[in-house]
Amino acid sequence: xxxxxxxxxxxxxxxxxxxxxxxxxxxxxxxxxxxxxxxxxxxxxxxxxxxxxxxxxxxxxxxxxxxxxxxxxxxxxxxxxxxxxxxxxxxxxxxxxxxxxxxxxxxxxxxxxxxxxxxxxxxxxxxxxxxxxxxxxxxxxxxxxxxxxxxxxxxxxxxxxxxxxxxxxxxxxxxxxxxxxxxxxxxxxxxxxxxxxxxxxxxxxxxxxxxxxxxxxxxxxxxxxxxxxxxxxxxxxxxxxxxxxxxxxxxxxxxxxxxxxxxxxxxxxxxxxxxxxxxxxxxxxxxxxxxxxxxxxxxxxxxxxxxxxxxxxxxxxxxxxxxxxxxxxxxxxxxxxxxxxxxxxxxxxxxxxxxxxxxxxxxxxxxxxxxxxxxxxxxxxxxxxxxxxxxx
Amino acid sequence: xxxxxxxxxxxxxxxxxxxxxxxxxxxxxxxxxxxxxxxxxxxxxxxxxxxxxxxxxxxxxxxxxxxxxxxxxxxxxxxxxxxxxxxxxxxxxxxxxxxxx
Numbered sequence: 001x002x003x004x005x006x007x008x009x010x011x012x013x014x015x016x017x018x019x020x021x022x023x024x025x026x027x028x029x030x031x032x033x034x035x036x037x038x039x040x041x042x043x044x045x046x047x048x049x050x051x052x053x054x055x056x057x058x059x060x061x062x063x064x065x066x067x068x069x070x071x072x073x074x075x076x077x078x079x080x081x082x083x084x085x086x087x088x089x090x091x092x093x094x095x096x097x098x099x100x101x102x103x104x105x106x107x108x109x110x111x112x113x114x115x116x117x118x119x120x121x122x123x124x125x126x127x128x129x130x131x132x133x134x135x136x137x138x139x140x141x142x143x144x145x146x147x148x149x150x151x152x153x154x155x156x157x158x159x160x161x162x163x164x165x166x167x168x169x170x171x172x173x174x175x176x177x178x179x180x181x182x183x184x185x186x187x188x189x190x191x192x193x194x195x196x197x198x199x200x201x202x203x204x205x206x207x208x209x210x211x212x213x214x215x216x217x218x219x220x221x222x223x224x225x226x227x228x229x230x231x232x233x234x235x236x237x238x239x240x241x242x243x244x245x246x247x248x249x250x251x252x253x254x255x256x257x258x259x260x261x262x263x264x265x266x267x268x269x270x271x272x273x274x275x276x277x278x279x280x281x282x283x284x285x286x287x288x289x290x291x292x293x294x295x296x297x298x299x300x301x302x303x304x305x306x307x308x309x310x311x312x313x314x315x316x317x318x319x320x321x322x323x324x325x326x327x328x329x330x331x332x333x334x335x336x337x338x339x340x341x342x343x344x345x346x347x348x349x350x351x352x353x354x355x356x357x358x359x360x361x362x363x364x365x366x367x368x369x370x371x372x373x374x375x376x377x378x379x380x381x382x383x384x385x386x387x388x389x390x391x392x
Numbered sequence: 393x394x395x396x397x398x399x400x401x402x403x404x405x406x407x408x409x410x411x412x413x414x415x416x417x418x419x420x421x422x423x424x425x426x427x428x429x430x431x432x433x434x435x436x437x438x439x440x441x442x443x444x445x446x447x448x449x450x451x452x453x454x455x456x457x458x459x460x461x462x463x464x465x466x467x468x469x470x471x472x473x474x475x476x477x478x479x480x481x482x483x484x485x486x487x488x489x490x491x492x493x
Binding site for chain 2: 097098099100160198205206207208209210211213216217219220221223224225227
């Protein structure tokens with residue numbers, strides 16, 4: 001029987017980490033992810049896990065030490081947010097290109113400036129091209145479930161890529177919710193022991209990690225990395241299926257909510273999907289054919305699958321909790337539009353940026369987005385996308 | 393994916409590149425002639441050398457071989473011609489050829 005609990009998102013992810021008992025956790029505190037290394041340190045102090053905690057002097061060092069531990073043969077993990085991940089920028093690329101199965105729990109927070117400690121996706125979006133698999137969560141349960149699945153994906157022989165387990169700062173990380181936890185022995189059996197084939201501390205088989213690649217090799221290395229990202233899609237679905245057998249909870253690349261006959265849809269990611277579902281329910285009661293797609297896996301981007309899921313809609317709102325400052329739209333909107341175009345689909349689209357720096361996103365705000373879709377109010381006059389609820 | 397480092401070459405497919413370009417062997421830098429990068433070249437004058445060995449530890453490329461406590465001539469396959477050895481030598485036993493391999 002599952003364990004019924006009530007935990008914050010940070011507690012939930014930390015609990016999963018305790019159940020997994022990773023070998024090495026180098027971390028540096030930053031709001032709102034600070035609690036995760038704090039909980040891990042407490043588990044170690046209490047003798048509940050035998051993880052080696054490395055207190056480093058910066059996030060640059062945190063990711064460097066995580067990479068080093070992973071290359072040495074350890075199951076390694078770190079946690080961060082916002083500016084912390086920005087400081088890891090160089091190392092994020094190294095983790096992915098060196099094909100190291102690292103897990104980073106990212107508690108999404110706005111990037112400066114103006115300096116702000118609250119939720120938005122600008123940190124995760126900044127790393128979207130770093131070569132990491134990115135899984136986003138709507139609530140504590142999903143954050144926990146993604147954490148339990150993360151190493152299985154990351155360490156899979158056809159993947160060998162780092163995974164970012166993302167949840168929204170404060171909204172998810174600090175809000176306490178009911179949650180179903182899986183028994184520790186079942187989590188341990190599901191995740192399994194990490195037995196790397198090749199690792200630096202294996203004196204019997206000397207090796208080198210991260211060598212220089214001349215222009216005669218660099219493109220081949222990147223092509224191979226791109227293949228792993230592509231191949232990870234199949235693995236992510238297989239692991240989700242196995243996880244469903246364990247937990248009864250179903251995961252895919254995205255969740256389709258009341259999309260069966262939907263003519264008007266919204267594509268959204270993270271905690272605001274909860275409020276959006278309430279808006280969908282309310283409008284469905286009024287007979288409006290609205291639905292929602294909540295993206296769980298942003299990297300790799302499920303372009304073809306999303307296009308198929310949107311193939312019957314008349315209009316779709318594309319919701320970004322980060323601005324891309326490209327003068328066109330947020331990153332999710334750009335990718336979804338590209339996916340539609342590549343699949344020869346041309347529903348009406350409107351791109352929104354919402355909830356920056358922890359700005360509240362209420363059910364009625366999202367109802368307003370559906371209302372605009374239903375009215376055909378899609379024109380963007382001043383700039384090509386909309387800032388939801390900004391004071392004009 | 394483990395590949396013999398000696399089989400890696402610039403004609404191979406991306407499918408055969410090792411994971412993250414990892415090198416599954418040790419001491420492979422010996423096989424890479426960094427000496428090709430050299431612009432200036434040190435010349436060893438054995439007659440002036442007192443075998444004090446001050447040049448050996450300052451060489452960043454381990455290009456001054458030592459045998460039986462005596463330095464030998466330069467390893468030109470790996471010497472990049474930085475000239476630190478020539479600066480370190482108190483006896484002018486190393487001179488630098490400018491712009492020559």
